[in-house]
Amino acid sequence: MNIKITNLSKGFGKLTIFDDFSLTLESGSRHCLFGPSGCGKTTLLNLLAGLETKESGTIEGIDQRKIAYVFQEERLIPWLTVRENIEFVVGEKGKSAPDVAHLEAILELVELTSFQNHYPSELSGGMKQRVSLARAFAYNGEILVLDEPFKGLHHDLKLKLMDYVLKYWEMERPHLIFTTHDVEEAVYLSSDIYVLEGPPVSIKAHTQVSGREKSAVIEEILTTMRRV
Amino acid sequence: MRASTITDKIMKVLRLLLITAFWVGVWQVVHLIIGRDIYVPSAFVVFDSLQDLVQTREFWEIVYASMVRVLIGVMISFLLGVSFGIIAGLNKWVYALFNPLMVVIKSTPVISIIIVALVWFTSSNVPVFISFLMCFPIIWTNTVTGIQNVDQKLLQMAKVYQVHRRDVFLKIYLPSLTPFMNAAMITALGLAWKVSVAAEVLSHPRKAIGSELYTSKAYLDSPTLFAWTLVVVMLSLIFEFVLARLVKKWSPYRR
Numbered sequence: 001m002n003i004k005i006t007n008l009s010k011g012f013g014k015l016t017i018f019d020d021f022s023l024t025l026e027s028g029s030r031h032c033l034f035g036p037s038g039c040g041k042t043t044l045l046n047l048l049a050g051l052e053t054k055e056s057g058t059i060e061g062i063d064q065r066k067i068a069y070v071f072q073e074e075r076l077i078p079w080l081t082v083r084e085n086i087e088f089v090v091g092e093k094g095k096s097a098p099d100v101a102h103l104e105a106i107l108e109l110v111e112l113t114s115f116q117n118h119y120p121s122e123l124s125g126g127m128k129q130r131v132s133l134a135r136a137f138a139y140n141g142e143i144l145v146l147d148e149p150f151k152g153l154h155h156d157l158k159l160k161l162m163d164y165v166l167k168y169w170e171m172e173r174p175h176l177i178f179t180t181h182d183v184e185e186a187v188y189l190s191s192d193i194y195v196l197e198g199p200p201v202s203i204k205a206h207t208q209v210s211g212r213e214k215s216a217v218i219e220e221i222l223t224t225m226r227r228v
Numbered sequence: 229m230r231a232s233t234i235t236d237k238i239m240k241v242l243r244l245l246l247i248t249a250f251w252v253g254v255w256q257v258v259h260l261i262i263g264r265d266i267y268v269p270s271a272f273v274v275f276d277s278l279q280d281l282v283q284t285r286e287f288w289e290i291v292y293a294s295m296v297r298v299l300i301g302v303m304i305s306f307l308l309g310v311s312f313g314i315i316a317g318l319n320k321w322v323y324a325l326f327n328p329l330m331v332v333i334k335s336t337p338v339i340s341i342i343i344v345a346l347v348w349f350t351s352s353n354v355p356v357f358i359s360f361l362m363c364f365p366i367i368w369t370n371t372v373t374g375i376q377n378v379d380q381k382l383l384q385m386a387k388v389y390q391v392h393r394r395d396v397f398l399k400i401y402l403p404s405l406t407p408f409m410n411a412a413m414i415t416a417l418g419l420a421w422k423v424s425v426a427a428e429v430l431s432h433p434r435k436a437i438g439s440e441l442y443t444s445k446a447y448l449d450s451p452t453l454f455a456w457t458l459v460v461v462m463l464s465l466i467f468e469f470v471l472a473r474l475v476k477k478w479s480p481y482r483r
Contacts (some may be wrong), residue, residue, distance in 0.1 A: 139389055
């Protein structure tokens with residue numbers, strides 16, 4: 001089901017973030033909201049997830065109970081192990097035991113099986129972000145939201161994490177929406193890139209990645225950004 | 229056990245003995261300067277008096293009775309302080325309603341409350357009530373602070389993932405609260421001993437350290453007065469030590 005945002009308005013104090021903003025995100029695609037820091041990308045994700053309230057407008061085609069969200073920071077519970085952190089979000093809202101086989105498969109996918117009994121303080125930054133991804137994958141939401149999940153990670157690790165996301169997407173085909181200000185990430189992971197500017201947020205360009213030469217897409221986005 | 233660990237332990241004990249010897253020495257010097265047993269008795273006379281006390285069955289009955297009063301008072305204040313603290317921490321209206329009461333309790337002289345309690349309760353229950361009332365605001369305030377300091381980002385994460393409220397409480401709120409409650413309990417226990425014994429002095433319950441202190445004072449028996457005071461100090465330290473060990477063992481922050 002497509003996600004349809006219509007005439008969205010939102011502000012913080014005197015700052016207007018969204019003013020009559022509209023966007024349709026088609027299902028089955030991997031959408032990237034691309035733009036500089038502070039342009040309103042995270043606010044848009046938070047509005048989709050119900051973490052912020054809109055002032056006016058409508059958001060259709062989204063069930064907020066079925067969103068898996070990977071935040072910019074790992075947001076792991078320090079006193080729970082890797083496995084317990086993942087189990088925290090799965091299992092019918094705390095009523096039934098989580099699907100062990102699914103959990104094991106996810107741990108294996110992100111190569112954390114041997115670290116499942118470690119505490120977050122015993123992990124590196126990259127490993128913590130892998131746990132954060134694993135938690136989102138284990139939740140198995142219809143929509144997978146990633147808010148600059150690879151920020152601050154070195155290139156090789158970034159590629160590895162993006163591969164985990166792509167593998168998971170191939171397996172489950174969730175509605176993937178992610179934000180970044182790194183053009184390589186955008187091109188590597190998405191099928192549709194929306195170049196945003198703001199605030200107030202507006203769409204400067206919409207670029208489709210699928211079937212195109214990656215360098216050409218990068219060049220196109222960079223040209224657009226220079227105009228922004 | 230490694231040799232270095234044994235040496236460390238021996239050094240620790242030796243250091244403790246040296247510090248104790250130093251302060252007993254200071255006590256003895258003060259005693260010699262003042263020169264009157266009724267004001268500051270000799271440390272050795274006090275230890276003799278303490279030795280005589282601990283050999284009686286009544287001493288242990290008195291210690292037990294006073295200890296039970298302190299524990300009951302602290303337990304009630306813990307249960308109510310944590311419960312009301314959680315509610316007040318989650319609801320600003322409840323906080324606004326209870327906060328003035330806590331400010332009043334904290335700033336009212338304990339002696340005034342003891343005198344009022346003497347009218348309301350039987351002599352044995354006055355120390356329990358006083359322990360409860362003095363510890364309650366400490367535990368309440370720490371619980372409220374703990375709730376207000378829970379990592380909002382973790383709560384937001386739990387909200388997005390539709391985590392059941394019970395799990396949010398048990399796995400985020402409660403462990404976040406633990407360090408605040410531990411600090412509150414250690415402070416409250418120390419205070420409870422002081423105010424409970426003060427209340428016993430004024431209410432004279434049967435079998436109470438406070439009553440013994442009052443009797444010693446009435447007979448100008450300074451060595452026994454000092455001996456009982458030492459007992460209170462030691463009991464307070466033992467309680468604090470045991471609680472600190474339990475906290476260390478069970479704290480979710482040990483990682």
